[in-house]
Amino acid sequence: MKQICVIGVGYVGLVTAACFADLGNRVIALDINEERVEGLKRGVMPIYEPGLKEVVDHNARSGRLSFTTSYAEGLSGTQFVFIAVGTPSGVDGEADLRYVETVARTIAETMTSPLIIVNKSTVPVGTGDWVADIVKSHQPKPIPFAVVSCPEFLREGSAIGDFTQPHRTVLGSLDRDAAEKVAQLHLPLRAPIVITDLRTAEMIKYASNAFLATKISFINEIANICEALGADVKEVAIGMGYDARIGKAFLDAGLGYGGSCFPKDVKALAYMAAEKGRHPQLLRAVMDINDDRRRTAILHLQDMVGDFRGKLIGLLGLSFKPNTDDMRDAPSITLAQKLLAGGATVRAYDPVAMDVARGLLPQVEMMSDPYTLAEGCDALMVVTEWNEFKQLDLEKIKSLMRRPVIFDGRNIYDPEDMTAMGFSYRGLGRGYNGASDK
Ligand code: NAD
Numbered sequence: 001m002k003q004i005c006v007i008g009v010g011y012v013g014l015v016t017a018a019c020f021a022d023l024g025n026r027v028i029a030l031d032i033n034e035e036r037v038e039g040l041k042r043g044v045m046p047i048y049e050p051g052l053k054e055v056v057d058h059n060a061r062s063g064r065l066s067f068t069t070s071y072a073e074g075l076s077g078t079q080f081v082f083i084a085v086g087t088p089s090g091v092d093g094e095a096d097l098r099y100v101e102t103v104a105r106t107i108a109e110t111m112t113s114p115l116i117i118v119n120k121s122t123v124p125v126g127t128g129d130w131v132a133d134i135v136k137s138h139q140p141k142p143i144p145f146a147v148v149s150c151p152e153f154l155r156e157g158s159a160i161g162d163f164t165q166p167h168r169t170v171l172g173s174l175d176r177d178a179a180e181k182v183a184q185l186h187l188p189l190r191a192p193i194v195i196t197d198l199r200t201a202e203m204i205k206y207a208s209n210a211f212l213a214t215k216i217s218f219i220n221e222i223a224n225i226c227e228a229l230g231a232d233v234k235e236v237a238i239g240m241g242y243d244a245r246i247g248k249a250f251l252d253a254g255l256g257y258g259g260s261c262f263p264k265d266v267k268a269l270a271y272m273a274a275e276k277g278r279h280p281q282l283l284r285a286v287m288d289i290n291d292d293r294r295r296t297a298i299l300h301l302q303d304m305v306g307d308f309r310g311k312l313i314g315l316l317g318l319s320f321k322p323n324t325d326d327m328r329d330a331p332s333i334t335l336a337q338k339l340l341a342g343g344a345t346v347r348a349y350d351p352v353a354m355d356v357a358r359g360l361l362p363q364v365e366m367m368s369d370p371y372t373l374a375e376g377c378d379a380l381m382v383v384t385e386w387n388e389f390k391q392l393d394l395e396k397i398k399s400l401m402r403r404p405v406i407f408d409g410r411n412i413y414d415p416e417d418m419t420a421m422g423f424s425y426r427g428l429g430r431g432y433n434g435a436s437d438k
């Protein structure tokens, strides 16, 4: 049985720890957040992620998974230590590596036997070398170690499935033997394993996220053009997606990408490029188009309801995407702030994110369900495409609203059905709203 320590029990770390334990390894998950660790010892999940609690509980009961705040305990007898701490955006868009730095230093000061340090956090190209330097320079006495980059590709909301059935595992190291050992840990996942050098592995992660963000901005650009020319972006995406070279995935036009990763990672890649004197024009356009989506949504709604002053607007959904309570860079935050600034009263409903959202949007009243939300509203905005919003009793919603206006930021409803039902309805990129206006 291999022994692994995972440092950071957030979205990536907790899933990694639970899934590696489920594969039969002995895993100690470590975090400096005592409340998180104490909660986990009692079976309380710090995040909402479907299926996570079941895997954590099962493996904690079996004794394969345990939690600690102590580096001495976490590193004792461990062969592999995974770093999965946050790498948020710094002031200029660069990745802020302070948490990675602290972890590297603490590992160096605590380790008592040889270690393979595996970095799962998304870090700028060159960070692996930097981590190796930090560890080397902070060890009280030299103990052998290797650094391997193993970027994570899971998505929130489907993290367990993504981790256990990955498209590929990417490993990068200057120490081929260490990379092979980390590859062994991943063999049960039966995915292709790409072994390369440290910097290339780090770059694969940024290039992958930037490409997916580019796909989203591309379809949002097409959505804009569809509005002007009278075409329907949803059908355009279906028609494009059948081409295997294009693929169906990541062609949903809407409010743009949010969350803790695409916004920060595209920014960080552009920063890395600019720092080296390159001009990352495409990445800048991707970010520009994405920023415009939230403004475009507000302009549409304004066009539909007029001046926001004195209006009651309901937000259907708050989290940055369905099946998570993550509110990091969620479009709902920008939209609510813009509506409030325009003089509207804003209320919201989300199946799981309201507890997190309350602290971020204190002026937004949280409602108990979509129907209570709709009562007396001048307009509803679909912000997150939760499945439960696709099955609402829309006749009832209409009867509860002051004015039957729906702006659908995720294109979950059919424009013709909505109009037939008597709603004033708009999606994004669905030609009828654009061409007829111009
Ligand atoms: P998170 O904020 O959810 O969790 C980070 C955890 O690290 C927190 O619990 C924090 O308390 C802990 N931590 C901070 N400093 C620590 C220290 N010195 N010692 C021990 N623990 C410490 O972060 P996340 O969303 O899991 O992201 C982690 C990394 O993985 C980021 O680089 C991110 O870009 C990347 N990533 C995230 C996702 C995702 O879906 N969230 C997917 C792929 C990659």
Ligand code: UGA
Binding pocket: 122, 152, 153, 154, 155, 156, 157, 209, 212, 216, 249, 250, 251, 252, 253, 254, 255, 256, 257, 258, 259, 260, 261, 262, 320, 321
């Ligand atoms: C994304 C990547 O999909 C993961 O592979 C990666 O590991 C992760 O970032 C990361 O590096 O952290 P995640 O942010 O959890 O995962 O969620 P996605 O499903 O990729 O959605 C990201 C954003 O794009 C959401 O705001 C979503 O609404 C938006 N999106 C996605 C669209 O607007 N259109 C689409 O077609 C797809």
